[in-house]
Amino acid sequence: MWTREQIKTRAKSVLRGSYWKAFLVSIILGIVGGGTGGFNFRWNINSNDSGYGRYVPQSIMDNTRHMIPYIISIATIAIIITLLIFLFRIFLGYAIEVGGKRYFVRAAGKDVDLNNIGYSFNGERYKNIIKVMLYRGVLIILWTLLLVIPGIIKSYAYNMVPYILADNPQIGYKRAIEISNGMTDGEKFNMFILDLSFIGWYILGALALGIGVLFVNPYVHATQAELYLVFRQKAIDSGICSAEELMIDRLI
Numbered sequence: 001m002w003t004r005e006q007i008k009t010r011a012k013s014v015l016r017g018s019y020w021k022a023f024l025v026s027i028i029l030g031i032v033g034g035g036t037g038g039f040n041f042r043w044n045i046n047s048n049d050s051g052y053g054r055y056v057p058q059s060i061m062d063n064t065r066h067m068i069p070y071i072i073s074i075a076t077i078a079i080i081i082t083l084l085i086f087l088f089r090i091f092l093g094y095a096i097e098v099g100g101k102r103y104f105v106r107a108a109g110k111d112v113d114l115n116n117i118g119y120s121f122n123g124e125r126y127k128n129i130i131k132v133m134l135y136r137g138v139l140i141i142l143w144t145l146l147l148v149i150p151g152i153i154k155s156y157a158y159n160m161v162p163y164i165l166a167d168n169p170q171i172g173y174k175r176a177i178e179i180s181n182g183m184t185d186g187e188k189f190n191m192f193i194l195d196l197s198f199i200g201w202y203i204l205g206a207l208a209l210g211i212g213v214l215f216v217n218p219y220v221h222a223t224q225a226e227l228y229l230v231f232r233q234k235a236i237d238s239g240i241c242s243a244e245e246l247m248i249d250r251l252i
Helices: 004-015 019-033 057-107 114-118 123-146 148-157 161-167 173-184 188-196 199-207 212-238
Strands: none
Touching: 004 019, 004 188, 004 212, 019 057, 019 114, 019 212, 057 114, 057 123, 057 161, 057 212, 123 148, 123 161, 123 173, 148 173, 148 188, 161 173, 161 212, 173 212, 188 212, 199 212
């Protein structure tokens, strides 16, 4: 049985002496896997100072017609940018996310090699990681479309998939989901409470012009990696998966 205090204590121990490497990895993960800021397109239409527009409806209609090409252009640009962000997330973000998770899992065993970030970019390894992560993303979206709460629950159920891929990048997409489900069975509420326990840190970070949040993220990622190691051991002990299936040479 794990406790929040135990997990966090281990995470703090891991970060000692390698915090700035963890900070860099967290920044990269935030760029490729975090939420993207909105794109605000705005323009100002200066009305005639005489105020005739309010009395001449035809004038308003003419102005509207002139604006249509601009509206279409703006909508097209917004769609293209959204598509590019979507493709960036799939073909680059997913791979780096798995590499980042691998870094934090390996860091728990004192392996703080930054090359782990690029772990996913290797032929068949890359293709399978993208396939599994995309499958996971689609499942979460579909559950969220049903209702928000089921989507949140399933996001926790599938939370361990990137870590599983970090151990075995060749694992099948259905098997990765199955193992993650088994690992998180009965643990989702505890995972939720663990996430909530960082709120105080994030509030303090936000008070520092928001920049402080960046310094909290390594702590969060290290804690989540420690949680995966607990779940991984539990899954092996209970027969959900084997050490060989996860390609683990030694259990950390």
